[in-house]
Every structure is written in C-alpha cells, then in structure tokens.
Amino acid sequence: MTLTSSEKRxxxxxxxxxxxxxxxxxxxxxxxxxxxxxxxxxANAKLVIELGPGDGVSTLAVLAKMGPxxxxxxxxxxxxxxxxLRKITDKRLTVIEGVAQDLEKHLPEAVGHADAVIASIxxxxxxxxERRAVVASAKKMLRSGGTFVIFHQYSLLMVPYVKEAFGPVHKEFEILNVLPAFLIKATKS
Ligand SMILES: C[S@@+](CC[C@H](N)C(=O)[O-])C[C@H]1O[C@@H](n2cnc3c(N)ncnc32)[C@H](O)[C@@H]1O
Incomplete structure (x- = not known):
C-alpha cells in the first residue's frame, strides 16, 4: 500500500x-x-551508517543513490x-534496534570503513x-576522507562538538522542512 505524504506524516x-x-x-x-x-x-559509497533513521524516509533517499x-x-x-524499517525489502539494508551511543559495540567490524555516517538524532x-562520544564514535567508523553529516537539527548546538573532533564544518539550512532545520557536515582528514 502506498501512503500519501499526509498519511505518512x-x-x-x-x-x-x-x-x-x-x-x-x-x-x-x-x-x-x-x-x-x-x-x-x-554513487561511490560502499558503506553508510545512519543514526536515527525514524520510519526510513532518509534511509530510502540514501539507498536510492547508492550502488547495487x-x-x-x-x-x-x-x-x-x-x-x-524491517519492512523495507532491500538486501543492502541492515536494521539494528539500539542507540547511537552503542555504535561501536554494534559495529566493531566497521571501524575505519564507513564512507559516511549520517545522524538526525x-x-x-x-x-x-554523550554528544561528544557519539561524534567521536562516528569519526572512528569513518575511513580517511569519509563524511559525517548531522541533519534535521533545529539549532547549531552540535557545531562546536563536530569542530572539536573534525576541524572545519560546513553548515546549511533547509527552510522547507517541518520544522526548518540545519545540516552540519565535516570530513575526516
Ligand atoms: C528527528 S527524527 C528523524 C528521523 C528520520 N531520520 C528523518 O529524517 O525523518 C530522529 C530519530 O532518531 C531516533 N533516535 C533518537 N535518539 C536516538 C538514539 N540515541 N539512537 C538511535 N536513534 C535515536 C528517534 O527515535 C527518531 O526516529
């Protein structure tokens, strides 16, 4: 069954x-x-980790752009x-019930291998x-050159934490979201 966007909301x-x-x-x-x-x-990412996928709207958007x-x-x-999330029939997707704070416990084998970590928690x-620890774990998961993106945030609260761990950050704002939201991006050197 396909839901309309108002039914999804x-x-x-x-x-x-x-x-x-x-x-x-x-x-x-x-x-x-x-x-x-x-x-x-x-298109070239082999492993993306998402923290806080919700009902999968961001997950599906990312999967649509990734290779087979x-x-x-x-x-x-x-x-x-x-x-x-477990109803999404895509063999590329693994769903873990847990918290972002346990990222390293859940995925020890992924340390240093992720092309991107995205988080909307x-x-x-x-x-x-805990904020500092989640950012540090995300960095640990990333390969060198990998991307960390925090999105669907209603403030720039996380900028100093991301700067502290990664160095320079890139910020964007999306007004066409409920509520309008910030996105913060950094790259692992
Ligand atoms: C703002 S919603 C965003 C959902 C989805 N990513 C989106 O873009 O619509 C935040 C999501 O993070 C989840 N969440 C909150 N704290 C979390 C944590 N510590 N670890 C994992 N997920 C968490 C919530 O249950 C919720 O699904």
Whole structure:
C-alpha cells in the first residue's frame, strides 16, 4: 500500500506519540533528504551508517543513490520505527534496534570503513559527554576522507562538538522542512 505524504506524516506522528526522543512532528521532507544526499558521494559509497533513521524516509533517499553492491546500516531506538524499517525489502539494508551511543559495540567490524555516517538524532536531549562520544564514535567508523553529516537539527548546538573532533564544518539550512532545520557536515582528514 502506498501512503500519501499526509498519511505518512500522520503515521510518523502516531508512532512518535509519547516518545520525546523522536523530537520531530514529521519525517524529513524531500527537500531536506535531497540536501542531505548532495553532501555525500553516494554513487561511490560502499558503506553508510545512519543514526536515527525514524520510519526510513532518509534511509530510502540514501539507498536510492547508492550502488547495487553498497551496504547501509541503520540504528534506531524506537521499536515502532524499527518495525517499519524491517519492512523495507532491500538486501543492502541492515536494521539494528539500539542507540547511537552503542555504535561501536554494534559495529566493531566497521571501524575505519564507513564512507559516511549520517545522524538526525535529537542531540539536544543527550548529555554533553554523550554528544561528544557519539561524534567521536562516528569519526572512528569513518575511513580517511569519509563524511559525517548531522541533519534535521533545529539549532547549531552540535557545531562546536563536530569542530572539536573534525576541524572545519560546513553548515546549511533547509527552510522547507517541518520544522526548518540545519545540516552540519565535516570530513575526516
Ligand atoms: C528527528 S527524527 C528523524 C528521523 C528520520 N531520520 C528523518 O529524517 O525523518 C530522529 C530519530 O532518531 C531516533 N533516535 C533518537 N535518539 C536516538 C538514539 N540515541 N539512537 C538511535 N536513534 C535515536 C528517534 O527515535 C527518531 O526516529
């Protein structure tokens, strides 16, 4: 069954009801996911890791740009979204129910191999040391030259954390999202 975009928004809202860690009233818009995809050389990426895929809107946008032998691993903490993600029939996708804070525990074999790590988790609800630890783990996963993108953020809270770990950051703003959102990108040297 194909849902209209308004049905998708209602379904997202329903699944996020009572879970403040979703921290969004709607999944990313196509404008934001296109902006996200433009940050990464997805056609040549072999491994992309996503933290906080929600119902899979960003995951599907990324997979659509990746090659047939690529692999995407997503880590999501909301069980209802995990159930949605497990319905995506794409052999390139691995869904893990868990939290971004355990990234290294979940994927020890990926250390140094990811072409990109993307994250839309609500960093504002994490303690400072957790924010720092998630950014450090993402960096550890990346190969040299790999890309880290934080998106669907309602503030620039994470800029100093990303700068501290990666050096220079690139920032963009997408007004056509609910709510309008920042994207922060950095590259592992
Ligand atoms: C703002 S929504 C974005 C969802 C989707 N990526 C999108 O673009 O529409 C944030 C998602 O991160 C998940 N999340 C929050 N904290 C998390 C954590 N510590 N680890 C993994 N997922 C988390 C939430 O359950 C939610 O699905």
């Amino acid at each position: 209602t379904s997202f809202l329903h699944k996020s009801f009572g879970d403040r860690m979703v921290a969004a009233i709607s999944p990313s818009t196509g404008f934001l996911t296109k902006r996200l995809c433009r940050q990464i050389d997805l 032998d690529a692999h995407m691993v997503v880590i999501e903490r909301n069980a209802q979204f995990v159930a949605d 609500p960093f504002t609800y994490l303690f400072k040391d």
